[in-house]
Amino acid sequence: MIHREYKTFGFCCGLGGGAKGFKKAASQVGNMIATWRCIGGIDVDPAAARDFEHLVGVPCTVMDLFTRAMYTAFHGKEPPAGWREATAADVRRAAGNETPDCVFISSPCKGASGLLSEALSRTPKYQALNELTLRCVWLMCEAWKDKPVKLIVFENVPRLATRGRHLLDQINQILRHYGYAVNETTHDCGQIGKLAQSRKRFLMVARHMEQVPAFLYEPEIHRLQGVGTVLGRMPLPGDPAGGPMHRVPSLQWKTWVRLAFVEAGSDWRSLNKLAVENGHLSDYLIVPEYRDGYMGVNRWDEPSGTVAGRSGPTNGTFSVADPRFAKSAKWNDGHAYGVLPWDQHTNTIAAQQMPGQGYYTVADPRHAGPAKHNNEFRIVPWGHAAGAVTGAHGTGQCVQDPRASTGFEGAGKYRITGFDEPAGTVIARSDTGQGAYAVADPRPGMRRERGDHYLTGGHYGVVGWEQPSGAVSAAAGHDNGRWSVADPRLPAANDKLIAIIRALDGTWHRPFTTFELACLQSLVEPEEYLELDGLSDQAWRERIGNAVPPDAACAIAEVMGTTLLLAETGETFMLSAMPVWVQPVAVALSVAQPAEVS
Structure with a gap:
């Protein structure tokens, strides 16, 4: 295989999207392969120039291409001391004094953008910005007038064809004066670059007729992709x-x-x-x-999530659908909390004998017997103080509790037990998330006195925004102290x-995200890492939005490489179903006539 390396240079090159696309391109004609080498670029933005060097691998020259009049009209003031207009010699130095085979011009498009009103686009500021298109073409032609650039790509917004028509007419005249065949067209970067975005652009393509007599074909058109094909390969936003x-x-x-x-x-x-x-x-x-499995219930045949320090129904999937409930039917057969008459025998004494496990309670008729102590079987009224607590107290010191006696009912999650209803079975972990361990207490107005824990504990306390918090304890929760806040910061x-x-x-x-926009522009692959110069998302987005998608530029570069290879081999025609961008004045001259065939 014979390798040919062609050179490319960029005006208003930005962060280097076009140059990166040309570097990716490869074209083949017969046993000849063409690739592209970037010899530099020019841009006025220092941050974009640093990005260019990072993405393309060659220096970008920071240079203002305005004339003095254009500078004054755009900025509204005279240029600073030491400023001077760029010359053709400056352009050649920016290219390392080499002659490019192709120049890519992507001048600022704000003045012709549809995002700008018609009235604003006509102001001197934006007219000066539009005139930069003409200025770039003239500087390029002058810089290499002795050895003209073979191919030129001029890219901008589609509305330039109307708002900048007078400028395009002048550009056409200049290019034809220097020996170029010119064609104006529009294309969709997404369709020629197989992108997940539709990006319609104006394109002026020119070839130097003396050096490149071959046809210049348009790139192949592809179907646009969905954004999910790109974003789906990336980590979640914020990762x-x-x-x-x-x-x-x-x-x-x-x-x-x-x-x-x-x-x-x-x-x-x-x-x-x-x-x-x-x-x-x-x-x-x-x-x-x-989120995160709130009130989640695990299936019986599924594994549990990680057991955390506080594994409760309200902070994860820490409940289970237990199919063995039928085995607990004995709770309903009269044994649980069974009370034996005084004249009946007891059941077998098991290792554990508790009221909730069988007939382990008795109806003792001896409560009317002689009192052994003053306090024996004494019922203390709910509102009175108890007697002195002694070590021998057994059946004394009872209380007239207005609350319902113990009972059992199904362990409903977060069920509120009525004040006149029995509570569920008391288990080792008895809280509101494990069963009916809350009560509808009708005594909200009951008098609290000094020393009452509920009175002083601050349960369900709400701290004012301007107040200090209490000492933060290990068990701080909304229901055991003042651990809530009256936050005034509703958005x-x-x-x-x-x-x-x-x-x-x-x-x-x-x-x-800014990174997703860069991937949609094909500046990097979704699996890659990108960090542009600076720390401003706004500046990053502006430079990304101004960039030529590298994959679209690659498609353009490949048809241009093919054209240059054809010109080098003397071929002027190639069978292709693709439309021709720039063709000779007389197409017949580029096709071999029958009389010429031996």
């Missing part, structure tokens, strides 16, 4: 593995809410379907979502934050 560019942007609370109600594939017009009364949604309510409509709101379609409607 440290994605780096600082993969963080979820902070948006205003009202923006998150709006995004959640926009239908996938639609835009703000979806919001017109919502019923809004006095500025509030009347049909929907946004509520917090319990206002304009507050910026990161929120996850499950949309009506069950998905998370969120903005792309």
Whole structure:
């Protein structure tokens, strides 16, 4: 195989998307293979120049390509001391005094962008920015007028064809004066680069007719991909593995809410379907979502999750669907908490004899016998003090408890036991998450006195925002002290934050991260790591948005490499179903006539 290396150079090259695409390209004609080497670029942004060197591997020259008049019109002031207009010699030095085979020009497009109003685009500031297109072409032609560049790619927004028509006409005249055949067209970077984005651009392609007599074909068109084919290969947003560019942007609370109600594939017009009364949604309510297995129940044949320090129903999947409930039917056969008449015999004495395990309680008729002590069988009223507690107290010191006596009923989770109902069986872990261990106490107005633990413990206490907290204990919980706070920081409509709101379609409607945008632009593969110069997401996004997708540039470079190989071998025609970008004035001249065939 014969290898040919062609050279490329960039004007207004940005962070180097176009140059990176050319470096990836490879073309083959017969036994000849062509690749591209970047010999440099020019851009006015120092941060973009540093990114260029990082992504492409060659230096980018920081240079202002404005004329003095253009500088003054754009910035509204005279240039600083020491500033001077760039010359053709400066351009040659930026290319290492080499002559490129192809020049890629991607001048700023803000002045012709549809995001800019028609009135603003006509102001001197943006007219000066548009004139940079003409300035770049003229500098390029002058820099290598003795050995013209063989191929030229001029890329911009489609609206340049209307808003900058007068400039394009002048560019056409200049290029034709220097011996170029020119063609204007539009293309979709996503279709020629097999991207997951649609990016329609204006394209002017030129070839120097004396050096390149062959056809210049358009790249092949492909189907656009879905964004999931790219994003699905990346870590979740916010994952440290994605780096600082993969963080979820902070948006205003009202923006998150709006995004959640926009239908996938639609835009703000979806919001017109919502019923809004006095500025509030009347049909929907946004509520917090319990996560991580809240109140989760494990199947009998499934493994449990990791057993944590506090494994309860409310903080994970720490309940089980036990199929053996039927084996506990004996609780309903009259044995549990059984009370024997005084004249009946007892059951077999087992190792464990507790009231809840069988007939281990007796109806003793001897309560009317002679008193052995003053306090024996004494019933203390609920509101009175007890007598002195002695070591010999057995049946004395009883209390007139207005609460229901013990009983058993099914262990319902978080069930509230009525004050006149029996409680469930008391087990080793008896709390509100394990059974009916809460009670509807009708005594909320009962008088509390000094020393009462409930009175002074601060249970369910709420700390004011401006008040100090108590000492933080190991068991601090919302129900055993003042461990809640009256937080006034409910998000206002304009507050910026990161929120996850499950949309009506069950998905998370969120903005792309900066890293995802770079991958959609094909600047890097989703599995790779990218960190551009600086620390500003806004600056990163601007440079990424200005970039030419490398995969689209690669497709352009490959057809250009094929064209140069054909020109080098003397071929002027290649059978292809692809449309021709730039063709000779007389197509017949490039096709062998029958009389010429021996």
